[in-house]
Structures are given as C-alpha cells and as structure tokens.
Amino acid sequence: MSSVVRVDQAVVAYEGRAVLHHVSLDLPAGEMAAVLGANGSGKSTLIRAVLGLVPLTRGTVELFGVPQHRFRDWSRIGYVPQRLGAGSGVPATVGEVVASGRLARRGLFGLPRPVDRAAVRTALADVGLADRIGDPVTTLSGGQQQRTLIARALAGEPDLLILDEPTAGVDAASQDAFAATLGRFQARGGTVLLVAHELGPLGPLIDRAVVVHEGRVVHDGAVPVPAGHHADPGHDHVHPHAQPDRPGICVAPTDRVTN
Amino acid sequence: MDLLQYDFMVRALAGALIIGIAAPALGIYLVQRRLSLIGDGIGHVALTGVGVGLLLQQAPVVTAVITAAAGAIGVELVRERGRTSGDLALALLFYGGIAGGVVLVGLSPDATSASLVQYLFGSLTTTSASDLLVIAVLGVAVLLAMLLLRPALFAVCNDEEYARVSGLPVRTLNLLLAVTTAVTVTIAMRTVGLLLISALMVVPVAAAQQITRGFRATMAAAMTIGVVAAAAGVLVSAEVDTAPGATIVLLALGVFVALAAGGAVWRRRRAVPPEPVAGEPAEVVLHG
Numbered sequence: 001m002s003s004v005v006r007v008d009q010a011v012v013a014y015e016g017r018a019v020l021h022h023v024s025l026d027l028p029a030g031e032m033a034a035v036l037g038a039n040g041s042g043k044s045t046l047i048r049a050v051l052g053l054v055p056l057t058r059g060t061v062e063l064f065g066v067p068q069h070r071f072r073d074w075s076r077i078g079y080v081p082q083r084l085g086a087g088s089g090v091p092a093t094v095g096e097v098v099a100s101g102r103l104a105r106r107g108l109f110g111l112p113r114p115v116d117r118a119a120v121r122t123a124l125a126d127v128g129l130a131d132r133i134g135d136p137v138t139t140l141s142g143g144q145q146q147r148t149l150i151a152r153a154l155a156g157e158p159d160l161l162i163l164d165e166p167t168a169g170v171d172a173a174s175q176d177a178f179a180a181t182l183g184r185f186q187a188r189g190g191t192v193l194l195v196a197h198e199l200g201p202l203g204p205l206i207d208r209a210v211v212v213h214e215g216r217v218v219h220d221g222a223v224p225v226p227a228g229h230h231a232d233p234g235h236d237h238v239h240p241h242a243q244p245d246r247p248g249i250c251v252a253p254t255d256r257v258t259n
Numbered sequence: 260m261d262l263l264q265y266d267f268m269v270r271a272l273a274g275a276l277i278i279g280i281a282a283p284a285l286g287i288y289l290v291q292r293r294l295s296l297i298g299d300g301i302g303h304v305a306l307t308g309v310g311v312g313l314l315l316q317q318a319p320v321v322t323a324v325i326t327a328a329a330g331a332i333g334v335e336l337v338r339e340r341g342r343t344s345g346d347l348a349l350a351l352l353f354y355g356g357i358a359g360g361v362v363l364v365g366l367s368p369d370a371t372s373a374s375l376v377q378y379l380f381g382s383l384t385t386t387s388a389s390d391l392l393v394i395a396v397l398g399v400a401v402l403l404a405m406l407l408l409r410p411a412l413f414a415v416c417n418d419e420e421y422a423r424v425s426g427l428p429v430r431t432l433n434l435l436l437a438v439t440t441a442v443t444v445t446i447a448m449r450t451v452g453l454l455l456i457s458a459l460m461v462v463p464v465a466a467a468q469q470i471t472r473g474f475r476a477t478m479a480a481a482m483t484i485g486v487v488a489a490a491a492g493v494l495v496s497a498e499v500d501t502a503p504g505a506t507i508v509l510l511a512l513g514v515f516v517a518l519a520a521g522g523a524v525w526r527r528r529r530a531v532p533p534e535p536v537a538g539e540p541a542e543v544v545l546h547g
Contacts, residue, residue: 051424052423052424053420053423053424072426074424074425074426075426077424079420079421079424079425081418081420081421084418089290089291089292089293089295090287090290090291090464090468090474090477091468091471091472091473091474091477092413092417092473092474093472093473093474095473096413096473096474096475097417099410100410100413100414100417100418100421100422100425101425102410103410103411103414103422103425103426103427104425104426104427106410108408108411108427108428109407109408112410134472134473135472136472136473152421156425
C-alpha cells in the first residue's frame, strides 16, 4: 500500500536543543495511527514537523510520496489543531470557521460556490453540529469547539486527517461523536494520524500506536496494554473525561439552547 | 443641503465617505488579530514620511505612504518572529517615527505649527481635487482587496497555522495587510489625522460586534457605521464648527456606546426565545 506520510530520520531542534532524535514513521493509506507520549515527549513536534510548521534540522518528510518542501496539494490534508486560534477578537459563526476548510480547494479569490456550502453543511452534520451553523463559536462548549475544528478539516474533503490532542479536555459526548466521525472517515478510505495523551473512546479504532519518549520512538505497533492502575480490570477509563465540559477559550456571553 | 454648494465641502465629504467605509473594512482584520493599536503606531511612523516630504518639497502623501509601508512591513517581520522583545521593538519604532516627524516637519522650509497640526489631527476642508483622486484610487483598492480576500484574510487572522496548512500564501497576505494598513493610514491623515485614524479602523468594528454574531455581518455593520459616522461627522462639524476628524471619531464612539447598551438589553431579551434571528438590526437607527 502506498505511503501517505513518511518521516525518515527526522531531527527537530529548538535553539540548538534537539526535541526529536532521528524519528522515522511510515503511515500507509487507510491506517489510523496514534502518536502517544507524555507532555514534552515531542509527540506534537512530530506532527508539526510533518505539516511543515516546524523546520527539520535533519531528515526528510514525504507527504503522499512528495517531499514536503515541494508538496502543494494541501487540500488532501485536513489539520485539526488543539484549539481554536487565538485570533477571536471579532465574532465568527461556526459556519464561517468551517468554511475556512474549503480554502485549500477554492483558492484565494471568489465567492463560495454551492459545492463549498454543501461541504460545510455535510461536515457539520458529520460532527453533529448542523443546527449550530449560525451560532458564534464562542457560545459553544470546549468539546463543541473541538468538533467545529474537525468539521473545518473535513469540509476540505481531505485524504489525510492530522489531529493534535483532539480529545484533551473534551466531554464524553463530544469524544464519542469524535470517535464516530473518525470511524466514518476511515471507512471512506481516509488515513488518520493523531496525537494523544490518552485514547479514551478512540482506543478501539486505532490500528497502530507510535509511542514517543524523550524525542525517540520507543514503540511502534499495537496499542500498548495499559500499565499500573490503568490495567486494573475495574478501571473504566473515565477519569479524564468525567470532568464537566470546560468552557471554550472565550467565556460565552450568551450560552443558549438551540432546539 | 446648503453646505454642499461649496466644492471644498463636497470634496471633504467624498474623502470622508471613502475613508469611512475603507478603514473599518481593514480594521476588522486588525481587531481580529488583536492588533487594534497597530494603526496608531503606523500613523506615528507616517509622520516621519510627512516630514521627509515637506523637507524635500515633495508631495507628503507619497513619502508618507512609502515610510508607513516600510514601517508596517518592519512591524510585520517582528510580529512574524514572535519574539517577546517585539513589543519593545514596536515602541522604539513608533516613538522614533513621531519624534522624527516632528523634527523633520520643523526643519522644512515653510514650517509652521499649523502644518504639523494639520497632519496630526486632519484638515479635511483643505482636500484638493488631486488629493481626492489619490484618496479615491487608494481607498477603493484597499476596499476591494479587503472584500475579495475576505475568506483568506479571515483564515489567516483567525488561525495562522491552519491557514499555512491550507496552502495559503500566509506571508504574502500578512504583508498585504501591513501595506494596506499603511496606505489607509496615509490617505486618512487628511480626514481624521494620523493620531485618530486608528479610531476609524477600530471603533466601528467594536461598535458593530456588540450586535453581530458572525464575521461577515460584523464587517458589513462596521462599514455602515464607519460611513455614516464619517458623513455625519463632516456635516455636523461644518454646522457647529468643530474639528471634523475628532467629530467623526466621537460620533463613532457614540454609536459604540449606544449599541453596547442596546445590545446588552437585546441579548437579555433574546436569552429566552430559542430560535436564532437571522437578520441584524439596522445599525443606523441609533443615530437619529
């Protein structure tokens, strides 16, 4: 099977200090892989390097068989960052944020075409937020904002989804919606690379786990069996998700119930 | 209207209308990026350009555009690096700009304190036909760029990394915003003056977002508020003999206060009914 993401001997250094040491990764089409690791292990840096957001000191990254510096086919990649961008000084609706996901396909100029609007609606329906399309994103909960971001990535109809800690601090309902969305994406032939601290309801979907520790890949294969109290049969894996949904980056002035 | 039988008043009004609609169209991106005060800083830098122009006896608008654009690009390069020292670098640039401007204007052959005040606070009624042409051409260019590139600029200002991964030319768009900021500041120095131009970019946006729910609606409302405040400001200032620039800004602030108060009441009422209301209320009502 053809390789969608290939990282070969990647070294990333911030101000002379290496945070990734000769990391290699080969992700074939159709696979759902999770990069696991503790905070500061370099797992987020790995996907940022894949996306070209941090420069490689050494090594190579290929996307869909093309060296990353020559890769231009960005509509094939849907990126889901950890949080809504910091620039939210002006209100924006859920629909407007998700419509940004079409830019890789529709280019710089021009009005949205019917096909763009339809893609936005389909993506929002996929994450269960179709009825919130006209609401300001700041009135959504943290989990709903995260679903908005995945809808934005899906709206571009990508072949590869790259997600940075998609479930961190997200309520259980949104985590389940997330898992269902990713499952459907993979069933359509999509490839998924996600970074996680803990898998939660995504666990059963993951084909392969890449564990990063101190900037090195220490495990690449089946999802590791939980150790310690996580391995306890009575441990139902709910602790991080049982917390109430945290508010989004902005406190909603008017959190309303629609429907 | 009687006032409009004077050519200089017609030119003043036309210039103010163009600035009134273009400044908020650009300002919304600056507010979104939380750079509300950048226009003020670029205005400081533009004053040095005015000084250079007066000293060399060239058109100050041209030298001001060039200097302000160079300053704005410098600011963007500092911002792009994301250094914490960026804040201090901006302060150095801005105060250097205004001090340089004051010194250079003073050195110019036919300097009076009036010429300085004219650029700092505007001198709308002295707008010549050729000034108006420059304002019209550049103002329409800024407006078109801001409207046509709205989805891309929205994406860049909303989430720069996401925009980069979407394959957008992020750096080019950022530099475009920097240069259009400089152009807007310079063409607006006639209308509201270098010290108040930032207000015309930011205050209508702040007023609009009291009552809007989305970006596009905010942009439309801000442009409406800007153009209404500019027109009303010119006419009111002529009637009661106040400085037009400051009058425009005060009227825009008045709209902000009215919408902030009205918006709070409106939201409280709306908190009960579940159905979202599609339309925005008319922005102009509060003006009457």
